[in-house]
Amino acid sequence: MKLITAIVKPFKLEDVKNAVEAVGLEGLTVSEASGHGRQRGHTEVYRGAEYTVDLVPKVRIEVLTPDDQADAVVDAIVGAANTGQIGDGKVWVTTVDDVVRVRTGERGEEAL
Amino acid sequence: MPEIPEISAGDTAWVLVCTALVLLMTPGLAFFYGGMVRMKSVLNMMMMSFGAMGLVAILWVLYGYSMAFGNSIGGNGLLGDPTEYFGLAGITADSVSGAIPTFVFVMFQCMFAIITVALISGAIADRTKFGSWMIFAALWATIVYFPVAHWVFAFSDEESGYVGGWIANNLGALDFAGGTAVHINAGAAGLALALVLGKRIGFGKTPFRPHNLPFVMLGAALLWFGWFGFNAGSALAANGTAAVAFLNTVVCTAAAMLAWLLVEKIRDGHATSLGAASGIVAGLVAITPACAAVNIVGAIAIGVVAGALCALAVGLKYKLGYDDSLDVVGVHLVGGLVGTLMIGLVATDAYIAESALGLFYGGGAELLGKQAIAAGAVLAFSFILTAIIAFAIEKTIGFRSSEEDELSGVDLANHGESAYEFNDAAYGGSFSKGSGSSVNVTAPSKEGAPA
Numbered sequence: 001m002k003l004i005t006a007i008v009k010p011f012k013l014e015d016v017k018n019a020v021e022a023v024g025l026e027g028l029t030v031s032e033a034s035g036h037g038r039q040r041g042h043t044e045v046y047r048g049a050e051y052t053v054d055l056v057p058k059v060r061i062e063v064l065t066p067d068d069q070a071d072a073v074v075d076a077i078v079g080a081a082n083t084g085q086i087g088d089g090k091v092w093v094t095t096v097d098d099v100v101r102v103r104t105g106e107r108g109e110e111a112l
Numbered sequence: 113m114p115e116i117p118e119i120s121a122g123d124t125a126w127v128l129v130c131t132a133l134v135l136l137m138t139p140g141l142a143f144f145y146g147g148m149v150r151m152k153s154v155l156n157m158m159m160m161s162f163g164a165m166g167l168v169a170i171l172w173v174l175y176g177y178s179m180a181f182g183n184s185i186g187g188n189g190l191l192g193d194p195t196e197y198f199g200l201a202g203i204t205a206d207s208v209s210g211a212i213p214t215f216v217f218v219m220f221q222c223m224f225a226i227i228t229v230a231l232i233s234g235a236i237a238d239r240t241k242f243g244s245w246m247i248f249a250a251l252w253a254t255i256v257y258f259p260v261a262h263w264v265f266a267f268s269d270e271e272s273g274y275v276g277g278w279i280a281n282n283l284g285a286l287d288f289a290g291g292t293a294v295h296i297n298a299g300a301a302g303l304a305l306a307l308v309l310g311k312r313i314g315f316g317k318t319p320f321r322p323h324n325l326p327f328v329m330l331g332a333a334l335l336w337f338g339w340f341g342f343n344a345g346s347a348l349a350a351n352g353t354a355a356v357a358f359l360n361t362v363v364c365t366a367a368a369m370l371a372w373l374l375v376e377k378i379r380d381g382h383a384t385s386l387g388a389a390s391g392i393v394a395g396l397v398a399i400t401p402a403c404a405a406v407n408i409v410g411a412i413a414i415g416v417v418a419g420a421l422c423a424l425a426v427g428l429k430y431k432l433g434y435d436d437s438l439d440v441v442g443v444h445l446v447g448g449l450v451g452t453l454m455i456g457l458v459a460t461d462a463y464i465a466e467s468a469l470g471l472f473y474g475g476g477a478e479l480l481g482k483q484a485i486a487a488g489a490v491l492a493f494s495f496i497l498t499a500i501i502a503f504a505i506e507k508t509i510g511f512r513s514s515e516e517d518e519l520s521g522v523d524l525a526n527h528g529e530s531a532y533e534f535n536d537a538a539y540g541g542s543f544s545k546g547s548g549s550s551v552n553v554t555a556p557s558k559e560g561a562p563a
Contacts, residue, residue, distance in 0.1 A: 045380040047386060048424075049430065053319075
């Protein structure tokens with residue numbers, strides 16, 4: 001099993017959700033995040049005082065998949081989130097030892 | 113039998129409404145200031161305004177009104193007799209000032225005292241002990257505002273033998289609604305306080321971005337609305353002078369907002385919402401003394417100069433290194449000076465026949481000189497006495513919050529509250545022992561929180 005974590009631009013959230021669902025997965029978790037990669041921040045000016053805002057808003061999407069679907073999900077996310085601009089985000093994949101469905105107690109791929 | 117002065121129902125109704133409008137300015141100011149500070153000190157910022165509403169109203173009816181509008185002690189125009197109307201003694205529902213009941217005038221002027229004190233709080237955001245602020249507010253109102261209000265607002269009346277303040281009568285400077293007594297006064301006090309309290313931790317390095325700009329715009333809107341009471345109400349009558357003041361309060365403010373935005377667009381690349389709100393307030397401040405002395409040309413001129421100059425002046429604190437957090441100096445002192453001094457240039461009798469003339473309308477430099485003396489006197493008096501009061505408080509009970517409280521936020525330290533709850537997962541908690549409902553709440557929920 002894999003955990004796919006994607007950091008993408010907030011306005012791409014709907015596209016990414018739709019793309020993940022199109023692959024056939026039923027669950028995902030979304031949280032608001034702040035951060036920067038090479039994009040760095042932007043500047044804001046208040047009463048003439050210029051501030052550099054380092055951390056820009058992002059959304060973090062987490063998806064659990066069976067091993068054989070991981071590549072398809074990653075491709076779907078990357079395809080949907082890509083704008084070609086700096087700051088599009090990152091996707092990474094980690095291996096998951098075990099998963100438990102809280103309601104039923106099912107374990108492993110059964111629980112996905 | 114003495115002649116019984118007549119009360120005008122129209123004038124009375126108008127000034128009553130204006131009084132309520134001016135009161136509304138102070139909560140408006142609380143939003144204007146509150147939106148500009150960080151999330152962890154918005155309540156403290158707003159409470160400094162609300163605190164002034166409670167405290168100054170009481171002081172005003174106890175002795176403030178008498179110090180401002182009692183007969184001048186010794187006839188020298190410096191201070192009204194605090195014993196004359198102590199506790200509003202001798203004033204009844206039948207007492208008349210001009211064509212309105214004296215109680216209406218007492219309350220109208222009460223609101224000016226409240227907002228002048230509240231204005232100062234913008235200089236000391238994020239780092240002030242609330243109790244010390246309240247003590248400062250009481251001392252400042254008593255020692256600085258009440259005397260200055262006497263200088264500027266108390267007009268002598270030969271018939272009754274009443275002697276008022278020196279700026280209004282002996283000097284004869286024009287200040288219709290309080291450019292000197294309110295704005296230069298509060299601005300100079302803000303500068304002194306900012307210097308005594310010192311800079312916030314991280315000033316000039318850490319961004320202190322406004323946490324809620326819609327609050328700032330809401331506050332600016334409430335201030336503009338209330339300011340009609342402030343300026344047009346200062347006619348103390350529902351008449352043509354009130355109409356002129358109202359007109360100029362729109363025209364100058366509009367010009368100032370546009371001027372501020374233009375400066376920003378040229379200098380910073382964007383016309384900002386904070387700039388619009390700030391420009392509105394700068395224009396309102398500047399037209400305050402001048403609203404019955406100028407025509408629309410003068411009002412636009414004052415607005416453009418105030419909007420542009422204040423937009424530039426708010427940057428001075430970074431160059432000179434004083435932390436006037438929300439620009440009481442840059443907006444109220446500078447705006448007040450612009451309005452007070454420009455009367456000397458653009459005052460005209462175009463709308464109000466008996467008005468004095470400024471330099472550009474053939475009045476010579478005399479009026480400008482008087483305006484400069486009035487502005488300078490209030491500025492110096494306020495700055496020096498405020499510095500002394502603030503220094504005394506800082507050295508005795510302490511004025512500034514501890515470093516720890518400042519970093520964790522003065523809302524929690526001063527008021528035991530936090531303004532916002534965005535995170536539902538962290539909401540809840542439980543009642544402390546011995547407080548809240550008598551039922552022991554073991555499973556806290558939103559329903560279990562105090563109403």
